[in-house]
Amino acid sequence: MARRLAERYGWRLYATDDVMAEHARRTTPQQAPLLHEFLAMDMDERWVDRSPDVMAETFHWFHGEGFGLIVEDLLRLPREPCVVAEGFRLLPHLVKPLLAAPERQAVWLLPTPDFRQVAFRSRAVPGEGFVWQTSDPARAARNLAARDAMFTQRLREETARLRLRTVEVDTTMTEDDLVERVATVFRV
Structure with a gap:
């Protein structure tokens, strides 16, 4: 959605996923202890051996x-x-204090469980992705899906508590519909 909006309106896109590796290199274990513990784990320790709750x-x-x-x-x-x-990585409680007008400067997309399942299935290409670097790709994928569902629920609760805008993303929406809903939040 962000990429489409940036293209449509001539905005600059900053994708936090694109800088994760660089940011990991720029931190020390003292600055980011959880990150450095994660980096020290092998793929099974990260995605197979731990419960989704712990993850x-x-x-x-x-x-x-x-x-x-x-x-x-x-x-x-x-x-x-x-x-x-x-x-x-743009957590509501960290972003909100930086915004002058949160009601029109930020929106969080919250996938429904059905949407999340469809998205995971569409990305589950055998042999591709980090889950295939584990000894049990199916379990790793289930753990990841459960962890992400918990994260979405946290976002839902946090955005509600902070009175921040959200858009529920479900399987009935087209990409164009979603772009329009997000653009409406930004009033463009």
Whole structure:
């Protein structure tokens, strides 16, 4: 959605996923202890051996580790054109204090369980993706899906508590519908 909006309106896109590896390199174990514990694990330790609950509770990006690096990156960008930042690392409680008008400067997309299942199935190409680097790709995928469902529920609760805008994403929406709903939030 962010990419489509950036193309449509001539905005600059900042995708937090694109800078995760660089941000990981820029941190120390003292600055990001959960991240460095994660990096020290092998693929089975990360995705197969731990429960989804433990995965959710200890996943570094879900705790805001490295968020300051996102802010540093954004502050280095020119003021024009407008920047649209996207990614799961943009946690509501960290973003809201930085916004002058949260009701029209931010929106969180919350996938329904059905949408999440369809998305996981569409990306589950045998041999592709990090789950295939584990000894049990099916279990790793189930653990990841359950962890992500917990994260979505946390986002739902946090955005409600902070009175931030959300858009529920379900399987009945087209990509064009979703782009229009998000554009409406930004009033463009």
